[in-house]
Amino acid sequence: METTMRGICKMSAGPGWEYRTDLPIPQIGDGQVLMKVHATAVCGTDMHIIAWNEWAAKRMKDLPIVFGHETAGEVVQVGAAVKNLKVGDRISVETHIPCGRCFQCRTGNPHICENMQVFGVSVPGAFAEYAPVPASCAVPLAEGISYEMGSMLEAMGAGVHGVERADVQGKTVLVSGCGPIGLMAIGACRVHGAAKIVACDLFDEKLALAKTMGADITVNSGKEDVIKAVLDATQGHGADAAVDISGSGRAIVAGLRSLRKGGTLVSVGLPDGEIPINLTEDIIYREIVYTGISGRLMFETWDDCMNILRSPGFSLEPVIGGTYPLEDFQKAIDAINAGAPGKMILVP
Ligand SMILES: [Zn+2]
Ligand SMILES: [Zn+2]
Structure with missing residues (x-):
């Protein structure tokens, strides 16, 4: 050798x-x-x-x-x-x-x-x-x-873990960031039975792929108002859950404000530094549940990924x-x- x-x-x-x-x-x-x-x-x-x-x-x-x-x-x-x-x-x-x-x-x-x-x-x-x-x-x-x-699979697992923490079955979910993890998260939302998936990103090419992976509505957050798009899609109530893959402070705040009262935000993407959040208005009064996830559950998430890979229509x-x-x-x-x-x- x-x-x-x-x-x-x-x-x-x-x-x-x-x-x-x-x-x-x-x-x-x-x-x-x-x-x-x-x-x-x-x-x-x-x-x-x-x-x-x-x-x-x-x-x-x-x-x-x-x-x-x-x-x-x-x-x-x-x-x-x-x-x-x-x-x-x-x-x-x-x-x-x-x-x-x-x-x-x-x-x-x-x-x-x-x-x-x-x-x-x-x-x-x-x-x-x-x-x-x-x-x-x-x-x-x-x-x-x-x-x-x-x-x-490792990157997919981060997205899948985030989606599973957001508990998306039958729910309207916002996925912010359509890089590879975001795209795989959108596919996982679909397999896990999300009712409506809104995806946002700054690049139209990535949004086109988001559609391929199962997003119902795509929003170019550089040109359009994400919060308005989500409210329009939910009769003004807001999304049940949001999964942030972008790590962008702007996207995280928009995610919080896109949620209905009592909704859940899961952060997967890593912001570069500290980001300002209005705790009173955006989390406390609205009883938002906000959690981060780090990597994959060992090894439940890996099993879930393998199952998602085998799901009909998922690629x-x-x-x-x-x-x-x-x-x-x-x-x-x-x-x-x-x-x-x-x-x-x-x-x-
Ligand atoms: Zn990685
Ligand atoms: Zn240890």
Whole structure:
């Protein structure tokens, strides 16, 4: 077996990244497997890592590191203590690596572990030919799920978790932000029986895909008034639920004000900094329930994603924005920065 591999590295603190052809193939620990990477999708988080914002600087201490975390591949080597996987298994990866010992882990919430490590952020990830994966975070791919689809499940899970917290069955729901997660969230709303789905974004191309994924009404929030559109769609009452994928302060406030009294807002997208909210008028007097979600329930959300994938009429195909060889990472980044719709996927 060869000893070096190609991969994309964060070399040092500060903006940028490097494509390397001389990286050592990772050595695995007893509880890990070595995954031959078949597809790794580019996430908003990776864009933060490239730009080196406050979020990235706080979490990435151990440099250089291969980043990239939304991935799928094939097990080629298993650690001595691994019992649940074998060579040849096709897997995706839960990126939250819990400690297994803290209060959250011991009370059924490992996805918000107090000592969380994050695959492809605080420990080496998958923009490379091989990646070391904790066996406890590997998720076997059901038959018929391609590696490209597999690489989208982690992001899909964030959208699905958000939609499930919003409890959309029979309800009118607003989905703000029609990037890949938003598009998958819209599809999940449809499968979960939402009565009416309103989607908003700043890009018409993304809104067209939102329709494909099942949105009933699309609103370009750069040109139209989202709150008015939702009120018009609900006889003036407001939506039962809103799921914010955008992380935009403006969209979050518009989401709150689009809700009926007693409605629910779920935040999935991450704002860059603090955002001003009028608690009295927008939340307290109107008895709004506002919650965030972080990643996926381990592993209920993954199961739900697999079921949604199998639902009649649901397809992830429209959400694939493009596939690129690893060395063309810059092209994928350029496409994302240009507002190209869908998920960009790197194939080593
Ligand atoms: Zn991600
Ligand atoms: Zn823990």
